Amino acid sequence: MSKPAAPAVPAASAPRERAPGVPLRSRPAVYRIASVIVGLAVWEIVGPHIDPIFFTYPSAIARAAWEMTASGELPKYAWESLQILFYGMLLAIGVGIPVGVIMARFRKVDWVLDTWLNALYSTPTVALVPLLVLWFGIRAEAKVVVVFLFAIFPVLINTYQGVRKVDASFLEVARSFRSSEWQMWRDVLLPWAVPYITAGIRLAIGRGLVGMIIAEFYTAMTGLGYMIVRYAHIFKMDRTFVPVILLMFLGIALTAALKWVERRIAPWNRTED
Amino acid sequence: MADRIALKRVGKRYGALQVCRNIDLTVGEREIVTIVGPSGCGKTTLLRCIDGLIPYEDGDILVEGERITEPRAGVAMVFQHFGLFPWKTVYDNVAYGLRIRGEPAERIAAAVPEYVNMVGLSGFERHYPYQLSGGMQQRCGLARALAVEPKVLLMDEPFAAVDAQTREILQFELLRIWEQRPTTMIFVTHSIEEAVLMGDRVVILKGRPSGVHEVVDVGIPHPRSRATLAERRFAEVREHVWSALMDEARKAEYELGR
Numbered sequence: 100m101s102k103p104a105a106p107a108v109p110a111a112s113a114p115r116e117r118a119p120g121v122p123l124r125s126r127p128a129v130y131r132i133a134s135v136i137v138g139l140a141v142w143e144i145v146g147p148h149i150d151p152i153f154f155t156y157p158s159a160i161a162r163a164a165w166e167m168t169a170s171g172e173l174p175k176y177a178w179e180s181l182q183i184l185f186y187g188m189l190l191a192i193g194v195g196i197p198v199g200v201i202m203a204r205f206r207k208v209d210w211v212l213d214t215w216l217n218a219l220y221s222t223p224t225v226a227l228v229p230l231l232v233l234w235f236g237i238r239a240e241a242k243v244v245v246v247f248l249f250a251i252f253p254v255l256i257n258t259y260q261g262v263r264k265v266d267a268s269f270l271e272v273a274r275s276f277r278s279s280e281w282q283m284w285r286d287v288l289l290p291w292a293v294p295y296i297t298a299g300i301r302l303a304i305g306r307g308l309v310g311m312i313i314a315e316f317y318t319a320m321t322g323l324g325y326m327i328v329r330y331a332h333i334f335k336m337d338r339t340f341v342p343v344i345l346l347m348f349l350g351i352a353l354t355a356a357l358k359w360v361e362r363r364i365a366p367w368n369r370t371e372d
Numbered sequence: 373m374a375d376r377i378a379l380k381r382v383g384k385r386y387g388a389l390q391v392c393r394n395i396d397l398t399v400g401e402r403e404i405v406t407i408v409g410p411s412g413c414g415k416t417t418l419l420r421c422i423d424g425l426i427p428y429e430d431g432d433i434l435v436e437g438e439r440i441t442e443p444r445a446g447v448a449m450v451f452q453h454f455g456l457f458p459w460k461t462v463y464d465n466v467a468y469g470l471r472i473r474g475e476p477a478e479r480i481a482a483a484v485p486e487y488v489n490m491v492g493l494s495g496f497e498r499h500y501p502y503q504l505s506g507g508m509q510q511r512c513g514l515a516r517a518l519a520v521e522p523k524v525l526l527m528d529e530p531f532a533a534v535d536a537q538t539r540e541i542l543q544f545e546l547l548r549i550w551e552q553r554p555t556t557m558i559f560v561t562h563s564i565e566e567a568v569l570m571g572d573r574v575v576i577l578k579g580r581p582s583g584v585h586e587v588v589d590v591g592i593p594h595p596r597s598r599a600t601l602a603e604r605r606f607a608e609v610r611e612h613v614w615s616a617l618m619d620e621a622r623k624a625e626y627e628l629g630r
Binding site: 268269271272273274275276277278279282286287290291293365366367368 | 502
């Protein structure tokens with residue numbers, strides 16, 4: 100046996116146990132589910148009484164979703180959006196993490212870059228979108244750049260903060276064993292910063308989704324954002340809501356996936372979520 | 373016996389604060405020297421200087437005749453805080469020094485189980501540090517240091533953070549391991565008993581700034597065991613070190629109280 104593949108995970112990080120003795124009225128899940136059911140029911144009952152030009156209701160949205168999926172329209176636009184999001188996030192993570200570590204490790208780089216980054220971070224990124232569209236055209240590249248700009252700061256800043264807070268005793272051990280700077284990244288800094296980085300990526304996903312939709316509003320040719328604009332303009336509320344709800348589920352799913360990944364790659368980290 | 377470590381008039385300052393000065397000390401190739409002294413006397417600081425982790429202002433620290441300016445190959449340190457990486461398993465923690473050194477994979481695969489076994493952690497290779505007791509964690513820290521086959525072992529109050537029973541067990545474990553593979557060892561502790569039990573010589577650091585007050589030859593032959601604790605010579609040396617340290621400790625206590 101050379102390198103153990105999977106750690107023997109103890110009870111501490113096992114999936115949440117269900118306490119058998121807890122009565123229904125004390126279980127949080129009961130309240131959450133009931134709240135959603137009641138909310139949807141009220142919406143379903145009240146919705147049809149409002150002018151369909153402005154509003155809709157769950158069953159109409161579900162019907163529209165089915166039609167749009169069957170026609171292939173929704174998968175096509177969703178796929179376009181997902182690609183933009185994927186490349187934008189990949190770029191944000193791929194640039195944000197190394198730049199964050201470098202800034203945290205080399206003070207002079209930090210001093211050179213921090214004013215620029217603070218200025219850019221303080222600028223509402225939305226304000227740059229028309230400019231970016233002008234520079235990069237209305238094709239996919241522009242949208243990827245917008246997603247990247249929306250998403251990079253939380254990744255970069257969290258990585259920076261995490262690396263700065265690294266426990267000095269680990270650095271001492273690494274130095275004592277004559278670790279090189281690069282080995283220190285691999286063995287100490289990045290593993291240490293994993294919880295910070297994943298928290299940054301979690302924020303970045305939310306911001307990246309915003310960037311994706313705004314870019315699609317502006318360029319109005321592809322993606323879920325385009326779909327929203329197009330159906331809103333012709334007052335098809337049920338169809339407008341479909342991509343909106345899909346985006347909601349996308350945000351939830353990506354965040355959950357990230358938590359799962361985090362538990363897999365950082366089983367030692369037993370902090371609360 | 374040749375000296376593997378030599379300290380010549382070593383002094384360390386933190387800004388205006390002189391921690392220690394004029395430290396002269398030699399350690400032989402197969403010798404354990406323990407350093408005792410009151411808290412804040414700079415024992416750990418001195419050890420960090422010898423490891424090359426922090427700079428020193430005056431004098432020379434020589435290991436195998438070469439002046440120490442940065443951590444040196446062949447010198448390994450065991451830390452009071454264990455310093456195990458929480459994201460690495462026992463196996464990977466023990467393999468750490470070998471990987472840093474770029475040892476080939478087969479060498480690592482052969483060496484790690486040997487040292488894991490030596491410190492009594494077989495079967496725990498896949499555990500993470502947080503799944504181990506303090507004593508087991510320090511066993512892992514010891515295995516990590518031993519795995520690089522150091523010529524010099526620096527022990528920084530290695531058993532200060534574990535409970536009393538575990539501490540005793542680990543002391544005898546360490547003696548047993550050392551007797552299998554004797555190396556140069558400097559062992560810093562604030563326990564007089566531990567200093568006398570582990571050391572061939574006991575260095576008493578005293579004063580502010582501290583200096584070598586006395587070097588006591590323990591004169592109890594190896595192998596040492598629990599029976600050593602009952603020897604008359606052990607009690608004598610312990611009392612001697614105790615009285616050398618205690619006036620100082622009493623003074624220090626009152627100084628703090630003022």
